Amino acid sequence: MSADPQTPAVPPAQTPSTAPQSAPAPTTPAPTPTAPQTTSPAPGGAPAGGQTQSDQPSQGPVFTLQVETDEVNQIFTVTDKKGHFITGLRQENFGLLDDGRPPISVKQFTQQTNLPLRVGIMLDTSSSIRQRFQFEQDSAIEFFLQVLHTNDRAFIEGFDVQTDVAQGFTNNIDLLNQGIRKLRPGGGTALFDALYKTCRDEMLTLRETNSVRKALILVSDGEDNYSRAEESDAIKMCQRADTIVYAISTNISATKGKGDDVLKTIAQATGGGAFYPVRIEDVATGFRNIEEELRSQYLLIYRPANFKMDGSFRTIYLHALDQRYQVRTRSGYFAPKPQ
Secondary structure, eight states: OOOTTTOOOOOOOOOOTTOOSSOOOOOSSOOOOOOOOOEOOOGGOOOOOGTTTTTSSSOOOOOOOOEOOOOEEEEEEETTTTOOBBBOOGGGGGGEEEEBBSSSSEEEEEEEEOOOEEEEEEEEGGGGGGGGHHHHHHHHHHHHHHHOOOEEEEEEEESSSSSEEEEEESOOOOHHHHHHHHHOOOOOOHHHHHHHHHHIIITTOOOOSOEEEEEEEEEEOOOOOOOOOOOOHHHHHHHTOOEEEEEEOOOOOOSHHHHHHHHHHHHHTTTEEEOOOGGGGGGGHHHHHHHHHTTTOOOEEEEEETOOSSEEEEEEEEEEESSSSEEEEOOOEEOOOOO
């Protein structure tokens, strides 16, 4: 595959044994993901410096040291123009710009087909989808049966004017099934409020020692008639929580409505996709497409140039050098603020 001379490839990944501390910035543009934060508590709560409990001073609390990092984890999907997932590509097949600059260096590039999943399914339980609700429930249960592996966890939530987490994070299919069956449709729709609150309370608060893939599956017609939050507020919170949103529309009318555009905007901004079944029975197909995508993604870890921990939004531009392929990823991320 020949690279476009105007668009240099992502710089090679460095390994601890051979890589310098920082590589010269490549001449290729490329986008970038959110800078994660890492926490390094002393093992077992022991004090630093090798002191034992007996010689540790009795006065004063023991503090946990928080170490910020400027490494960005970027998860993305590659498809051809017909929407088929493309796997097996290499780092040099992509160009990347983070806030308009190439990265300083790339630490890791892998195809993460088995990265543990942290998935939430948000089912619209407003009165507008009453006739379609059973298909939503059945499809969600089938999705869990197919996608959840040993190290994966999921939760189930219904929303109308309020959110109802019917089952929190678990790997137990029976509990998830019971949570789905508890939900009942009725009421207005506060879609943006629900998405904002879910990313803030369920995804942003996740504390994982290893890399995981966080995703929400939003099953709704996209209509909102009750939220106080704006669409942009909900998108920003998803980006802060490093959460990909996949949307499955329950609008099966012949024409696409405003709600379908809303679902597409949210999904694209977070690196996910929107699916539009032509029959309500085809909602299950949307779930199967998402399952395939979650197992067909890439992970890129890099150090951005001119990085500042100021809480600002940094744009990402990640693309395939081969124009036959399209990259789907989030549009940017928020840099952490100093603690």
